[in-house]
Every structure is written in C-alpha cells, then in structure tokens.
Amino acid sequence: EAGVAQSPRYKIIEKRQSVAFWCNPISGHATLYWYQQILGQGPKLLIQFQNNGVVDDSQLPKDRFSAERLKGVDSTLKIQPAKLEDSAVYLCASSLSEGPYEQYFGPGTRLTVT
C-alpha cells in the first residue's frame, strides 16, 4: 500500500513570497490533515478535512494560509505572503475516517523562509 505522498520535500523562499505544498493521501482515506512542526516542537494541527469539507481550521492563520481539497482526494496548502516564522516542516496525514483512527503521516515538506 502506497503511503502519504508530499511534494516538494524542501523549499527555500524569501519572506513575502508565496509557496504551495501538495499532498496525496492513502487511497480510500476520507480524512486529511495538515500539521506544522516547528523545530524542537511537536506537530500542530492546522486544518482537518473530511472528504472535501473542512472539519477544523481553528489553528490555521487564515490571513496568510489557505488549504483546499477540491475532489476529496489531493490537497494543497498555500502560504501567501510567507513570514520568517513560517519556517517549519509541513506534514500531511490521512486516516480512514473521523474518529480515533490511526493517522498515517507523509515525510513532510521542510520550508525555510529567508
């Protein structure tokens, strides 16, 4: 079974530029998550989708971050404009459905904002 795919793996941008990350979850998984992990900290949930609907985006900085999952499969996370403090690893995860199911994580995208 293929795992969660993410691209790119690494990205370096200057502040005030925009960037987009892509995630392809495990086939058949209805729930998709985006996390932000700052160096030395645990992952922080940014947004959760159930199929193509948003379940929880309470921790998403909506003035600069946006995410979509148009057909209930792939998802993109965008930052516009980026700030220095956005430097982090962005992790995508998926699970079979809502509920205390196991979450499967992708390898993440390491973003450096200079």
Place this chain on the structure above:
Amino acid sequence: DAKTTQPNSMESNEEEPVHLPCNHSTISGTDYIHWYRQLPSQGPEYVIHGLTSNVNNRMASLAIAEDRKSSTLILHRATLRDAAVYYCILRLNNNDMRFGAGTRLTVKP
C-alpha cells in the same frame, strides 16, 4: 484541552526494555490514549493506543493505570532503530490530536 506530561528525554541500552511514562491527570472518560513516535527526518508513525485495558501489539505494550491518570509505553527490547521522539496524546472520538513536546529516547549500543 486534556494535557499530557512526559519527560523531555530518556536513555536506554540496546536490547534492554524501555518504560516511557506519561501523566494525564485531567483525562476524561472518553479520551483514548495514543502513542506515536517520530524518527529523525520522518513524519510521526502510530505505535499503539488504548482506552482502559492494557494493550499489546508487535511494536510495543501499553500499560494504563487503573485510574487512567497515567500510562506507560513499554518497548520490550530496544534497538537502535527505536531512537525517536515518543508522543503520548489524548484523543477524543472526534479525532482531535494535540501533540506535546514528547520524550526523546536515545538508545546506546
């Protein structure tokens, strides 16, 4: 949010058992106890979870206190590959998963 408390770091010798503690004194009756681990430069991976009874799987065992205010993840024979950050997480049925800082486990050969 229900919170967990874990030691920042622990050390173990290879092929010896490791007991990773977690305190969760504010746990509610519907919170599941989940453990994930994160190897260097990888995303977290699921280890084990439980509600009230002790649980075993191929990776580890989870011992849950009778009052559920604490739990212990047990790795029966640590290997170098088990060196990782281990996260203890309380989860409600709604799938909410909030990570803390975790315990960094170092395994010495």
